[in-house]
Amino acid sequence: MTTLFYRLPRLTLLIIFIAIISGIGAILTLGRQEDPTLVERFGYVLTAMPGADAERVEAIVTEPIERRLQQLPEIAEIKSTSRANVSQISIDVREDLTEAEVDDAWTLIRSQVELARAELPSDVRTPIVERVYVGAATMLVSLSWQGEGDPPLAVMARLAEGLEDRLRNLSATEETELFGQPREEVRVVADPEALAAAGLSMTEAARLIGAGDAKAPAGQFRGSGSDIGVEIGGEFDGIARIRAVPLLQRPDGSALRVGDIAEVEKGIENPPTGLAFSDGKRAIFVAAYIQSNNRVDQWALQAEAAVEDFAVNIPGDIKVDITFSQAKYTNERLNGLAQNLLISALIVFAVLFFVMGWRSAIVVGLALPLTVALVLLLFRLFNYPLHQMSVTGLVISLGLLIDNAIVVVDEYDQERAGGRTVLDAIDHSLGKLFGPLFASTLTTALAFAPIALMPGAAGEFIGMIGTSVIFSVVCSFVIAMTVIPAVAGWLDRPRQAVEVKRWWRDGIKIDTVTDGYRWTIGTVLRYPILGVLIGVVPVMAGFMLGGSLPSQFFPQTERDQFQVEITLPPQATIYEGIDAAERAERLLKQRYPQITGIHFAVGEPGPRVYYNAFNNQRGVAGYAAGFVQLRSNNDTRVLVADVQKFLRTEFPEAQVLAIPFEQGPPADAPIAFFIEGNSLETLNRLGNEARSILAETPGITFTQARLQLGAPTLTINADEAATAISGLRLTGLAADLRAELEGVPAGSILEGIEEVPVRVIAPAQRRGELVDLRSKTIGNGAQGAGTPLAALGEVKLDPQTAVIVRLNGQRVNEIYGYTEPYSLPDPIFAEFQSKLEVRGFDLPPGYSLRIGGQAENQADAMADLLTLAVPLILVMVGAVALVFNSFRMSFLIMAIGGMSVGLAFGGVWMFNLPMGFNAIVGALGLLGIAINGSIVVLSLLQGNEAARNDDVIAQREVVVAATRHIVATTLTTMGGFVPIILTGDVFWLPLATAIAGGVAGSALLALYFAPAMYRIMTMKPIYRLFRLLSGKGWTHPARATVAAE
Template identity: 40%
Template sequence: MSPQGDRNLINNPTNNRGWATRLVYDRRMMVLIVLLVVVAGLSSVAILPRMEDPVLSKRVAIVTTQLPGADATRVEALVTEKIEDRLREIEEIKELRSQSRPGISTITIELLDAITRSDEVWSKIRGKIEDALPFLPPQASRPQFDDLEVRAFARIVSVVWNEGGEPDFSVLRRTAKNLQDRLQSLRGTETVDRFGDPGEEVLVKVDPQRAAALGLSTEDIAAQLAAYDAKDAAGTVRGRDLNLAVQVGNQFYRMDDVARADIRGADGRFVRLDQVADVSLSTPQPLPRQARHGDLPAISLGVLIRPEVRIDQWSTAADQLLADFEKELPAGLGLVEVMNQAGYVQVRLSSLVSNLAAGGLAVCVVILVLMGWRSAIVVASALPLTILTVLFAMRVLGVPVHQMSITGLIIALGLLIDNAIVMADEVRSELSEGQSPADAVSNVVRRLAVPLLGSTLTTAFAFAPIALMPGPAGEFVGSIATSVILAIFASLVFSLTVISAFAALFIRVMPERVADHSRSGFVASVSSFFQHGFTSNRLAIDYRKTLVTMFRHPKSAVSLAVVLPLAGFGVAPLLPEQFFPPADRDQFHIEVELETGSSLASTRRVAERVDEVLAGEAIEQVDWYFGESAPTFYYNIIANRRGTPNFAQAIVRTGDTEKVGAMIRRLQTRLDREVADARVLVRQLEQGPPFDAPIEIRLFGPDLDTLTSLGNRIRAVLATVPQITHTRSLLGETLPKATIDVDAQSASLAGLTPRQIADQVQMSL
């Protein structure tokens, strides 16, 4: 080998050195790596979805089936058990919970925690529900299947009636549907749902005299209309190359189709329906559901956006759309905002980012005091590099920016600089012993790589159970551990490469004799402080004495080290337990529930009394929803009430997050006293997976009457506990009913069966 080749081999550090040493010689590569990390991190900040809370998988669904007029026992036997028997065949179901109440069956389906992709399972469940249809009574409605979204609407707006007097719900509904279509077409929108919409119905008011002249009853006309509207497929024509579905075209698409339907009289003559009845499109009476913004009738729209969409960008486009729509509204209608999640997301993320910045600044100040300004800059550079790398990794893994992922970065602040501190201090020690920058880096990396890796793995294993936690709780808090693990591994990689090379190039070690004679007095002290940080010979001597004493008396030292942790375990039971704290939000909600069978009008009257109590508080806005749950304005509030006229829910906004807790306690006390004829529950928003009540007791048994009795007894016992606000027994609800005793002989002489009498009574009602 030539001398020139020997010199190239010696001078080229990439032949026998590690990455950190290469970066010492090739500073352009180090700058390139830093720029690459900065670009990747900043681009991830611009692309990553932003939301307030994590998105939880859809593991819960509700199947609702109505059986009008039936008591709870008949609903259980004829509907609930038939559907449950089919659903039990699906092994992915974790739990089935059913409520058989008068006139309605509600089955709650919860999937196993291990299920992360639920769409296929829900498809199988829908098939099983379809299989149960032939076994249900003819009077039962078609089961309504709703898989519940465990996330909040990005925007809730209401179209309100400003004109006073009785509202024209057809105008409100038409306007709300128009806005719904526009919001649905907005880029990034997933679904738009209406709330407080009473719906429409085609009302056929039969003229008894005209119908009697044709020998028809109301029941006969209803049966002919049902047979005329052929919605089922007529079959399939199968050929060699093509299968053709056959469908009858006689279907009701418009109200005019109903009015022109042919009705056959008893004598065989045909007349149009509008010749024997008045046909009109109207709002159902009494109203099945309703919404009010303050005291104004309203219909609300809840907008869900796709998880991968940045809510701030979507909200800007939505603001423009709503502003344009409001200009087009006719007189008497208005548009109000119930909830805008983008504002809460911005406040939450700004608070977390400011906490992150404050933590980083505190770390830099501590390092400056203890290690000097050059070491502080070296160690502090690990913070932005690590955070930007974590953001890029979150983009690759599909982890959005929300309060949990940012909280993980805040937790990791004190952990991710440990490696950088060790490397900077060791490199400075090597340099002070006269080593060259390349040799200093090589020696330190070779000596500390394995110990630092072991330390990082230990910390990662400590957070791994949180990251791997199954179910909704794991999905909610798992991103905290994911952020921490990503941060500490990124910190390890940078500490062994960029940070160690940067330390070797940037830290300057001045010989002690030069430092002593170059300056004197106060100037020397200040210069030494900024160069090396705070030092104290007295503290060093005391620390050495302490170590010597502990080594001389090892048993006492170990005992002292064990006493403090044991004392901590001893007082741990005295600490309050609260894994998921209350949310820092200027909103809360109120649930009002009357006795089963109460009308919607009665529920509204109770809500008006609640409004009178709320008027004495500093409240900005109240939005009521009657007969159904309010839109999901917070991620863990499940909208699981439908078709319940005795139920109402209000979204209350105060404008002040600091006083919400005290206001809730004060309101609950007053409402319990002043609205004693209803169950009024003022609920604060809390973090964590959704739940119906903090304490739930479930009884199992074959006899509903026995379960009802036991439930009422347990409820009575719980009601005596001072800390319990309200109790509720689901089977304790009874629907008032009137019984008609049919004289079988008289009915037979009249040519009627009890079934026909029941149908005629239903038609007349």
């Protein structure tokens, strides 16, 4: 069976052909995207209650909805923000749920919110449940006004909707979204005093107007011959119809109509709830998102054609521009990784040529395209896309996937050099190596399995690295056991009894070096304590040096964009937010010529141009967020820190952030913690104390407390009796004021498929000045005249709570700390914790502190990773024990794997890198990679009877004979990481240096430490001690067999 593929060349060639064609077909059809797709575990519930302050919103809106949501075990975390007029509840679904289970969880969430809706007062608007798409827009198109005067927002809105329809109808479009979209409405502007003179209030007028909009069906007429639907004519179809609605019927038969006492006009909602700007011009952004596992580049070509065709018929003063296209970044990322893959392949082939000779290099090199083709085929079968994680997994595994082929070809050459025929050499080589290579493949796959199986956002982000490596090593094992021996036999040459060594044919071999190396191995075997020291000393040094490195979750990305956020005080208006965004755009363009574009959204979250860049600042008028486009990636690193300092100087009244985009799962801030308790005043005091200490910590540029007190609120202390004389109760007074200030819905107009709401509201001059509010008349009074509001009681400004934050139903004060761009938050946070202890910061009873931000994300990710790693390591121990039929050998090999982690840490230290999550991932993967050489060496020692019998010369020759493929596999594995190391990619460099450094050290462990430990374990006194301790007595090793051990 082992020689089947050699004996049937047509079968082998057919398999090679099928593999190559399948790989080419897969790469042409696989989906392509820049980053992995994350499951939509995050979302929010947004509920408006116009006119209510933060504490009332918390009690009446937030708490009932939270209570319902807390009944769902599928929810991991509920964080709510209650502010004036609006409640926002952010939801995080548990990370251990699958994508299908997450979908079911959101169905349950909507059901619970609907149940809570029945408990809310009538003046609370319908809650909006929204899942947050975790990912960047595939394409972002802006429609901006370039002409003079006010922009035609209604026209721009219709055009944006038309473009959205075009992009939505493209094949593979997942969803679309509009940013800065103005909302049209029909306003019935009525003078409250005129209404009062007619005996009507604003709410009564709105009710009468809404009653005239007959859209409701009137039932079904069921006759003997047919059933016919019944409708009432008179629904709102235009402004004229609304003007004609009768409000009162006079005694003379005439009617008081809406047009008699009110102005009816159609326009844009004022004030707006959200706006967008592109390079300082009023704009509407149309974002389109592609379905996962599709080719971004092909979809982008369709979308660009659709946008170009759409722009042909657009008025000249409206500019249609593709602001962002993910295809550009995807192509750059994948092309760069493909280039690294090619360079790595060339390096690997060069190493093989110099170490093993041209013939062996060709045979072993054949494993590269065959394995990659099979891996791509598996990607296609499992519907995995190509993105930076999956392709990087291929780059990582490039040196690994030929290890098995190197060992097989080298062993085959040695068998042929020993005089065996081709068939016997193939049969004997595979028979000897199948077990050890299967064990090494299994351990490598198990080492990367925790990465592939890791749950949650971090697992979804990096999981394809583990999957790619597992696919690669499994496919390489299959190729090495089947195709490679056959090709080695076909390309073999006639062997002579005595041959002159040629370096291009047999690989470089320097006798002096070989003799010196043989002497070192012999010395280590005679004095095995030297081999132990050679292994232990660098490992201990690696652990010590690695322990001194600062920690980091994921680094910032190298990108020609960065984020800008401006948060004004809570009482700021949307117009102040607009002024801040326009001024920031103007100042940045004047100061920094490297900026090519600035795009802002005000009053709502901005469009997402990076996969983890999203925020939940909805309904905040004084909030502006956007991104800045630069000429190059390097400009971001140069400018972003200075931009933040400059904007903070120019906007002292605001909280300003200018930060680069970061890799990994989204986090609210680099440093975040929660103080939990009940009293808002105590939470505010504790938060201010902690925040002041945090602000003094070196490296902190800006701090923020989510709990905010002291927002000005206009309080009317109305006398209840006086209010009753005017014909109202206190609730009626509140409703009447709310109707005048905010407006009251009163039906809608259907224009095609668009529904334009109708709102009854007081004139703008009645709503903009405090004196107008004080002089406002209420009710009809005893003589039919209204009562001035000031006569009912005192009208004054009082400080009220602006923002209340709750975490899982408990009030908290969430403190954010922002660091210098590209700095490490871990040492800064450690310094802050030390300052807390020095200052004696203690929490009173009933209050607690919880860590959040990147530290929480990193702790959760490490816990998920280690939870999977521990049982899989135990499986590795059992697998090795079965192959060697020895628990001693199994524990020795796993000890070598553990020692390799210290070598990985040393590799990270040598490049002065932080101990990031990727470095830990690399060290964990190294656990399976580093033991491969030791498995081969120990299996060969076990298979040599003289070596088992403590023959030092035999042990030395076994190790020397195995050295070539150990060195070759080490150099090829390290060579696969050379392009990543040379490019200096901050994201992949820790992983590459960890594995490369560990692999380099693993050769020492395999060639010196493992043989020395084997010698110690087979020395007669030691062996006798093992036998006596086990209660089996003592048998001379010469009469012992492998099975008897």
